[in-house]
Amino acid sequence: MDLIFKALADDTRRRLLDILRERDGRSLVELEQAILDSGLEMTRFGIMKHLKVLEAASLVISRRNGRFKYHYLNVIPLQEILDRWIEPLTQKPLARAALDLKAKMEGNVK
């Protein structure tokens, strides 16, 4: 679980996940291009380092095919976070109501 939050605590790594969500199964070269296109500057080595952190957290899976390695977004760890923290919240009306009330009051103060 720590690995997931560590992996998510970085803009470039979140960007990489977004890029893979758009289209899965990209090579390092394709990811490099997509990162560049999104306005971030990053060396190939830098991207490799970020991919390593994402893979350690199981958020990205890689598959080798011939000469190339392709990267895939693994949604399961995120789903598990959702199931553990978000889902119980939406199912407990009291907690939900408290949050709504908080949002409402804070909204009113502004």
Next chain:
Amino acid sequence: MSASEKPDFVLETYIKTTPKELWTALTDGEITKHYFQGDASIESTFETGADYVYTSAQGNRMLIGEILEASPYTRLAMTFLPAFMDRPETLSKNLYEIEELPNACKLTISHFGVTPELQGVRNGWAKIAARLKTYLETGIVLDLAED
């Protein structure tokens, strides 16, 4: 299914179970109905070349195809055709791989040859994997809203 094919997507999940239990969960219709889309039961002999069908709780055929490879406790590959769709020229394929770890199993689900009409299966697999894991680890049947 050759290893040189490139999957269109891959999911990995770790489940506290044994390869045998996980295999049974994939191949026993009495268990698939607790986690598969539409609470569907699978039916097949699980021999290479055999047909399979997932039938929903309401009795509708949901998913049909052919068993491409069935290596008990390790690999299960099949063609994948939602029953309501016209048969395309080339069928997409899905593959389950089970890897035994000291206290758990790693289940990898990959899908090959996903056409634009099949983009929804990605969400489908995520839900199936979540419900399968929950069911095997806790016995709870998760009620996730269907898309």
